[in-house]
Amino acid sequence: MAVIxxxxxxxPRRFSLATAIRRNPTITFGAVLLTALIxxxxxxxxxxxxxxxxIAPVNRLRPPSERWWFGTDQFGxxxxxxxxxxxxxxxxxxxxxxxxxxxxxxxxxxxxxxxxRVDGIVMRVMDGLMAIPSIxxxxxxxxxxxxxxxxxxxxxxxxEVPRIVRVVRAVVLSIRSQPYIESAIAxxxxxxxxxxxxxxxxxxxxxxxxxxxxxxxxxxxxxxxSFLGAGVPPExxxxxxxxxxGRTFFQIAPWTILIPGxxxxxxxxxxxxxxxxxxxxxxxxxxxxx
Amino acid sequence: xxxxxxxxxxxxxxxxxxxxxxxxxxxxxxxSFDLARGETLGIVGESGCGKSVTALSILRLIxxxxxxxxxxxxxxxxxxLTTLGEEAMKGLRxxxxxxxxxxxxxxxxxxxxxxxxxxxxxxxxxxxxxxxARERSFEMLDLxxxxxxxxxxxxxxxxxxxxxxxxxxxxxxxxxxxxxxxADEPTTALDVTIQAQIxxxxxxxKEKTGTAIVLITHDLGVIxxxxxxxxxxxxxxxxxxxxxxxxxxxxxxxxxxxxxxAIPRLDIEADAAGMRPRLQxxxxxxxxxxxxxxxxxxxxxxxxxxERCRAEPPPLVDAGGxxxxxxxxxxxxxxxxx
Amino acid sequence: xxxxxxxxxEGLVKHFPIHGGLLQRxxxxxxxxxxxSFSIGRGETLGLVGESGCGKSTIGKTVxxxxxxxxxRIVLAGEDISSLKPGAMWPxxxxxxxxxxxPYSSMNPRLPSGTIVGEPLENFGLSSGRxxxxxxxxxxxxxxxxPDAMRKYAHEFSGGQRQRLGIAKALSVxxxxxxxxxxxxxxDVSVQAQVLNLLIDLQEEFRLAYLFIxxxxxxxRHISHRIAVMYLGRIVELTTKxxxxxxxxxxxxxxxxxAATAPDPKRRQQRKRIxxxxxxxxxxxxxxxxxxxxxxYAMPECKVTAPPLIEVAEGHHVACLRRPVxxxxxxxxxxx
Numbered sequence: 001m002a003v004i005x006x007x008x009x010x011x012p013r014r015f016s017l018a019t020a021i022r023r024n025p026t027i028t029f030g031a032v033l034l035t036a037l038i039x040x041x042x043x044x045x046x047x048x049x050x051x052x053x054x055i056a057p058v059n060r061l062r063p064p065s066e067r068w069w070f071g072t073d074q075f076g077x078x079x080x081x082x083x084x085x086x087x088x089x090x091x092x093x094x095x096x097x098x099x100x101x102x103x104x105x106x107x108x109x110x111x112x113x114x115x116x117r118v119d120g121i122v123m124r125v126m127d128g129l130m131a132i133p134s135i136x137x138x139x140x141x142x143x144x145x146x147x148x149x150x151x152x153x154x155x156x157x158x159x160e161v162p163r164i165v166r167v168v169r170a171v172v173l174s175i176r177s178q179p180y181i182e183s184a185i186a187x188x189x190x191x192x193x194x195x196x197x198x199x200x201x202x203x204x205x206x207x208x209x210x211x212x213x214x215x216x217x218x219x220x221x222x223x224x225x226s227f228l229g230a231g232v233p234p235e236x237x238x239x240x241x242x243x244x245x246g247r248t249f250f251q252i253a254p255w256t257i258l259i260p261g262x263x264x265x266x267x268x269x270x271x272x273x274x275x276x277x278x279x280x281x282x283x284x285x286x287x288x289x290x
Numbered sequence: 291x292x293x294x295x296x297x298x299x300x301x302x303x304x305x306x307x308x309x310x311x312x313x314x315x316x317x318x319x320x321x322s323f324d325l326a327r328g329e330t331l332g333i334v335g336e337s338g339c340g341k342s343v344t345a346l347s348i349l350r351l352i353x354x355x356x357x358x359x360x361x362x363x364x365x366x367x368x369x370x371l372t373t374l375g376e377e378a379m380k381g382l383r384x385x386x387x388x389x390x391x392x393x394x395x396x397x398x399x400x401x402x403x404x405x406x407x408x409x410x411x412x413x414x415x416x417x418x419x420x421x422x423a424r425e426r427s428f429e430m431l432d433l434x435x436x437x438x439x440x441x442x443x444x445x446x447x448x449x450x451x452x453x454x455x456x457x458x459x460x461x462x463x464x465x466x467x468x469x470x471x472x473a474d475e476p477t478t479a480l481d482v483t484i485q486a487q488i489x490x491x492x493x494x495x496k497e498k499t500g501t502a503i504v505l506i507t508h509d510l511g512v513i514x515x516x517x518x519x520x521x522x523x524x525x526x527x528x529x530x531x532x533x534x535x536x537x538x539x540x541x542x543x544x545x546x547x548x549x550x551x552a553i554p555r556l557d558i559e560a561d562a563a564g565m566r567p568r569l570q571x572x573x574x575x576x577x578x579x580x581x582x583x584x585x586x587x588x589x590x591x592x593x594x595x596x597e598r599c600r601a602e603p604p605p606l607v608d609a610g611g612x613x614x615x616x617x618x619x620x621x622x623x624x625x626x627x628x
Numbered sequence: 629x630x631x632x633x634x635x636x637x638e639g640l641v642k643h644f645p646i647h648g649g650l651l652q653r654x655x656x657x658x659x660x661x662x663x664x665s666f667s668i669g670r671g672e673t674l675g676l677v678g679e680s681g682c683g684k685s686t687i688g689k690t691v692x693x694x695x696x697x698x699x700x701r702i703v704l705a706g707e708d709i710s711s712l713k714p715g716a717m718w719p720x721x722x723x724x725x726x727x728x729x730x731p732y733s734s735m736n737p738r739l740p741s742g743t744i745v746g747e748p749l750e751n752f753g754l755s756s757g758r759x760x761x762x763x764x765x766x767x768x769x770x771x772x773x774x775p776d777a778m779r780k781y782a783h784e785f786s787g788g789q790r791q792r793l794g795i796a797k798a799l800s801v802x803x804x805x806x807x808x809x810x811x812x813x814x815x816d817v818s819v820q821a822q823v824l825n826l827l828i829d830l831q832e833e834f835r836l837a838y839l840f841i842x843x844x845x846x847x848x849r850h851i852s853h854r855i856a857v858m859y860l861g862r863i864v865e866l867t868t869k870x871x872x873x874x875x876x877x878x879x880x881x882x883x884x885x886x887a888a889t890a891p892d893p894k895r896r897q898q899r900k901r902i903x904x905x906x907x908x909x910x911x912x913x914x915x916x917x918x919x920x921x922x923x924x925y926a927m928p929e930c931k932v933t934a935p936p937l938i939e940v941a942e943g944h945h946v947a948c949l950r951r952p953v954x955x956x957x958x959x960x961x962x963x964x
Contacts, residue, residue, distance in 0.1 A: 044867075059904045071810060140951060165813075177736035178733055179728045180733060180734050180735055180736045180737075182689075182694050182726075182728075183728060183734045183735075183794075183797070184735075184736070185694060185721075185727065186692050186694060186721060186725060186726045186748065187721070187725070187747055187748035187751060187797060187801075188718060188721045188722060188748050188749070188751035188752050188801070189748075189751055193751075195761040197736075197739070198736050198739075199737075201736075202736070202737070202823060242686070305634065330883045336816040336817060336818065337816055386668050415872075426964070435807070451906045451907075452680075453906055454906065481679035481680055481681065481843065481907065481908075482679060482843065482884055482888055483883055483884065483887045483903050484679075484906065484907075485887065485889075486887035486888075486889075487904065489889075508816065508817065510817075510890065511846075511888070511889030511890050511891050511893040512889050513891070513898050514889065514890065514891045514892055514893045514895070514896070515889045515890070515893070515895065516822045520887040534893045535893050535894075538891060538892060538893050548818065549817055549818065550891060551816050552820070552821035552848035552850060553846065553891060554821075554844075554847050554851075555822065555846060556892070557892065568825055568828075569821035569824055569825055569850065570821065571821045571822045571825060572818035572821070573784060614851075
């Protein structure tokens with residue numbers, strides 16, 4: 001009904017961790033898992049009991065045991081230590097790509113959604129960028145320069161930015177038509193303040209959700225690039241590299257692929273769960289009171 | 291209660307509740323009323339008073355995930371609806387009891403032509419051939435005075451104006467000759483001149499078909515001009531019931547009186563230019579329905595309220611002439627000036 | 629009302645382009661407002677009444693310069709603001725404020741209510757910091773809200789309370805004119821009465837001019853001094869409230885009045901003939917007098933000539949070919 005009830009005004013509810021967890025199981029699960037992985041990545045030197053780079057041909061392709069928890073690879077390097085260090089690469093790539101593409105995408109999206117004159121030009125450029133496959137772009141960039149983590153990150157960011165721009169632009173367009181924007185303009189609010197105070201805070205929720213998906217996809221692309229040899233240098237223990245190097249010995253030493261593969265899958269799952277949970281929580285249409 | 295009584299619908303002590311994050315909302319809290327054959331009954335109240343939930347309860351359209359009919363009985367032609375199976379209910383809805391809603395655009399399927407939608411309803415309930423059902427759709431559109439009905443049969447809802455869509459909804463609702471038509475704010479979304487047309491049409495069709503109407507609205511003007519008997523609801527309870535003339539001539543519940551004084555009037559003689567009499571406000575807010583209300587729900591906002599009003603729920607008192615009111619202080623209310 | 633008017637609108641036109649086809653070419657236009665003139669004096673309420681699509685809300689947004697007029701003059705407190713660019717318009721915004729229909733979507737959900745109400749004060753440099761807080765607290769009190777509610781967010785208020793917030797915000801910069809677009813139509817009857825009373829009290833206290841937009845004749849009659857009736861982008865009748873309700877001259881006004889419901893069952897029998905048919909699309913209005921397709925008194929001439937709005941009696945403007953200057957104000961006869 002169009003009529004507004006007066007009894008809908010409710011006192012603010014007191015925050016309780018227990019109810020927050022009960023109401024948002026996916027957010028909790030994803031966040032706990034992701035936090036655990038970040039802790040592992042940060043404290044990798046303390047968690048890994050041996051040097052991930054140390055080559056010991058004597059101990060080649062040992063199966064998981066008490067000494068080598070996840071076994072060893074064809075150079076006798078400890079897979080557990082390499083996997084733990086690999087978390088650093090994956091999470092670093094994921095979070096950096098998510099942060100940079102969100103910032104860039106937010107800025108461009110705000111401009112496009114708010115200033116209609118820029119919109120046409122910027123959006124056509126974005127459409128062009130989206131047509132470039134990130135794998136090919138990365139291979140091209142790496143053949144032109146020296147392989148390195150930075151190049152991989154740039155190669156992933158470029159095609160991810162337009163995805164964020166699209167989301168932010170659509171959100172800004174819908175916010176712009178909200179009466180509270182008109183109300184603010186009528187109240188003498190100027191463009192810069194209008195953007196920062198009224199448009200931006202209301203556009204953040206969908207942006208956060210989108211950037212979790214970007215984070216997950218960046219980690220997958222990085223692993224794919226490393227696997228193809230177009231990613232981080234082969235000596236760096238990234239999950240993609242570990243899998244790529246273990247590929248030839250898969251039949252006799254499946255742990256070299258399965259273990260980092262599982263970690264990659266769990267990390268991506270955790271990020272996506274967090275994203276889905278946030279989407280449900282932040283979307284007012286899905287998070288109704290009833 | 292016997293089937294032989296003149297009532298087609300008998301609602302007794304209906305209680306409908308919703309589970310929300312803030313607790314159980316008692317949206318309808320013990321409402322009783324009857325609907326006679328061919329009668330127009332109005333249910334009036336402000337938003338959140340439970341009038342729409344009452345309608346949805348009769349049709350058993352309360353979303354089962356959050357709400358339920360917690361008590362009371364609804365008898366339609368002597369048959370208990372609260373315990374009726376879902377299949378039997380489906381046979382009833384749109385056939386013997388129909389409903390029209392405030393916003394016709396959301397209750398019509400946007401990808402089917404209006405003719406198809408009416409014909410589908412006819413085929414489902416009457417078991418006639420598709421061709422006969424099409425013919426029936428045409429008759430119905432013609433009956434609700436849609437010009438050029440034959441052509442309109444093949445149009446989609448978005449091609450029609452708001453008033454025309456509401457006419458289609460009425461045609462759809464009446465297509466299977468229902469005994470009861472429940473109209474929930476049928477004209478609230480419409481313009482004034484279109485509202486008048488739709489109300490007139492509903493009354494005219496009622497005369498023609500003998501369908502009893504339950505008209506749910508927040509608009510006392512619509513109630514006054516279309517209904518025969520009125521139930522006034524407040525906070526999920528019935529506070530007053532009376533024939534329409536009696537209700538407007540002498541409202542007995544302080545809430546009804548408050549409502550009538552709060553509306554700007556169009557029909558009072560013109561005042562001197564520039565003079566704007568103050569509207570009487572009802573102080574305070576509607577109570578929260580998550581807390582049990584021990585006494586009269588209106589007591590905190592009522593000028594007549596006593597200790598007893600706050601402690602004990604008032605019984606329905608017969609004020610004569612079919613006028614009943616749930617108020618402890620009805621004698622004092624009656625003695626005071628309107 | 630003899631004072632110079634604080635808001636004057638002359639020949640206001642607003643056309644919205646319609647785009648169609650593969651290349652989104654301009655295929656036509658909606659004449660939302662089609663040559664409208666009126667003026668409002670200090671302390672006066674001018675009501676704009678009409679059905680959906682008549683252009684009343686567009687007028688409100690145009691005089692607020694939230695949308696640019698296609699043609700016509702808008703004079704606010706002696707200054708022509710009609711062609712001012714956003715930057716040049718800015719200092720004039722303080723003089724004209726607005727109250728919206730929907731108190732839910734007109735409040736930024738992520739700001740505390742005190743910040744929303746105090747924003748215009750800070751925008752125009754009228755106060756800052758502690759001083760703003762104090763002024764906002766006084767505004768809260770004036771519109772009947774508790775000052776300690778300043779820290780609450782809009783969604784924590786009820787519908788009526790939010791409308792009070794909107795009023796406090798509009799009032800904060802001490803404007804000359806307030807455009808109120810359906811400010812009570814989303815509210816329950818008892819709350820509506822509270823808001824209407826507050827609006828009237830504030831008008832008397834601050835000598836505010838209201839442009840009050842509504843579809844509800846009863847509300848209109850309660851709050852307005854003069855009323856303009858609109859139909860498809862044009863004013864068809866403009867006169868004092870008293871005259872409009874006792875002696876309506878335009879057939880459309882008559883139709884609106886007879887279609888309105890009143891809480892009086894005895895009136896049922898007195899109901900006159902109701903105008904039939906739908907309002908034509910504003911993208912393709914009928915030629916001549918827009919109302920002729922639904923008008924029982926229409927003559928052949930009405931299909932051709934668009935009647936101008938003329939003053940037929942003192943202060944009574946009507947746009948109808950059958951209502952000449954000094955003509956008989958009695959009921960019209962159906963031709964033929």
